[in-house]
Amino acid sequence: MAAKSERRILITGTSGFIGSTCIHTLAGRKDYSLVCPSSAQMDITNKHAVEDAVKQYRPDTILNFAAHRNANTAEIQRGDEEGSAWMINVVGAKNLAEVCNIYRIYLLHVSTDMVFSGKETRKGPYSESDTPENDPNNLSWYGWTKRLAEQAVISNENACVVRIGNVTKPIYDPSLDYIGKIQWLYDTGNSYPLFHDQNITLTYIPELVDSMIQLIDARMSGVYHVASDNVTTPVELAKYLMSNVRPDRNKIKEVRIDEYLSAHPNRYPKDGGLKSQNTQKKLGKKFRSWQMIVDCFIKYAT
Numbered sequence: 666m667a668a669k670s671e672r673r674i675l676i677t678g679t680s681g682f683i684g685s686t687c688i689h690t691l692a693g694r695k696d697y698s699l700v701c702p703s704s705a706q707m708d709i710t711n712k713h714a715v716e717d718a719v720k721q722y723r724p725d726t727i728l729n730f731a732a733h734r735n736a737n738t739a740e741i742q743r744g745d746e747e748g749s750a751w752m753i754n755v756v757g758a759k760n761l762a763e764v765c766n767i768y769r770i771y772l773l774h775v776s777t778d779m780v781f782s783g784k785e786t787r788k789g790p791y792s793e794s795d796t797p798e799n800d801p802n803n804l805s806w807y808g809w810t811k812r813l814a815e816q817a818v819i820s821n822e823n824a825c826v827v828r829i830g831n832v833t834k835p836i837y838d839p840s841l842d843y844i845g846k847i848q849w850l851y852d853t854g855n856s857y858p859l860f861h862d863q864n865i866t867l868t869y870i871p872e873l874v875d876s877m878i879q880l881i882d883a884r885m886s887g888v889y890h891v892a893s894d895n896v897t898t899p900v901e902l903a904k905y906l907m908s909n910v911r912p913d914r915n916k917i918k919e920v921r922i923d924e925y926l927s928a929h930p931n932r933y934p935k936d937g938g939l940k941s942q943n944t945q946k947k948l949g950k951k952f953r954s955w956q957m958i959v960d961c962f963i964k965y966a967t
């Protein structure tokens with residue numbers, strides 16, 4: 666029989682880039698009992714499947730990493746409310762929120778900095794209390810579907826949204842890791858020009874998972890940002906990285922983001938990034954600077 670203090674946590678999306686990393690730390694917690702259904706076992710776009718899983722596993726917490734996360738493939742679906750981006754991100758999140766509400770389950774939903782436009786009229790970095798973009802024409806389709814997902818989740822009293830962006834982890838996994846990809850493309854001779862005028866923050870997965878544990882344990886509601894304590898640009902970050910790992914060949918190609926955005930107007934927030942100071946205060950934590958995150962990447966993942 667489960668100990669009285671044990672948390673029963675159902676986690677979606679554990680085969681994905683972020684979920685598969687977080688699961689290692691979460692599984693190490695003696696007071697957590699985890700169940701991680703695959704999308705075939707619990708398709709979140711199917712409310713009956715979610716309800717059946719909840720009846721079977723009786724979780725007190727659901728942690729939602731599941732998403733259609735590829736912004737390029739999502740963009741092709743713009744306006745399509747039957748497409749996978751809409752179905753997984755909007756309908757899936759809504760199903761989870763509704764079932765959690767009925768069964769009084771705490772819901773932690775992972776979201777993105779791309780719910781903000783980063784446009785001239787409303788520049789970032791954005792704080793937890795800033796209202797996300799309300800016009801789908803100012804966001805990527807991915808960003809818009811994640812924005813609507815947040816709305817569905819946050820209407821639950823017993824739920825929180827955790828926004829992240831430009832994610833990196835202390836394990837070599839170059840194709841999806843924000844920092845790892847820069848080094849990997851460079852080493853394989855496939856670097857493309859990076860933006861020198863885009864503001865970004867980074868999310869370091871160990872800080873994300875530690876924050877999630879605190880939020881789950883204390884049942885904290887509202888919106889949280891797990892992001893570096895300061896802002897950088899892709900070029901500044903790449904130069905710092907490469908001057909440490911490849912000091913003999915420190916050549917980064919640069920481009921203005923406006924050149925790219927003229928063809929893909931909403932693909933990236935130009936003046937984006939997440940302020941995380943309120944989250945740090947509420948959790949009693951100090952998140953790393955972007956330089957410290959790159960240092961950790963160099964130490965553990967190269």
Ligand SMILES: NC(=O)c1ccc[n+]([C@@H]2O[C@H](COP(=O)([O-])OP(=O)(O)OC[C@H]3O[C@@H](n4cnc5c(N)ncnc54)[C@H](OP(=O)(O)O)[C@@H]3O)[C@@H](O)[C@H]2O)c1
Pocket residue numbers: 677678679680681682683684685703704705707708709710729730731732733734735753757775776777778811829830831832841
């Ligand atoms: N990666 C980033 O840089 C980044 C940045 C900001 C925010 N985020 C957010 O972080 C979260 C995790 O992202 P990620 O990069 O780990 O994504 P990912 O690698 O693309 O993984 C997505 C996960 O969702 C699952 N999934 C897809 N459709 C599903 C369905 N219908 N029912 C249940 N599960 C389903 C997938 O399972 P199958 O493999 O079985 O399909 C997979 O495990 C997402 O909410 C994303 O929006 C990510």
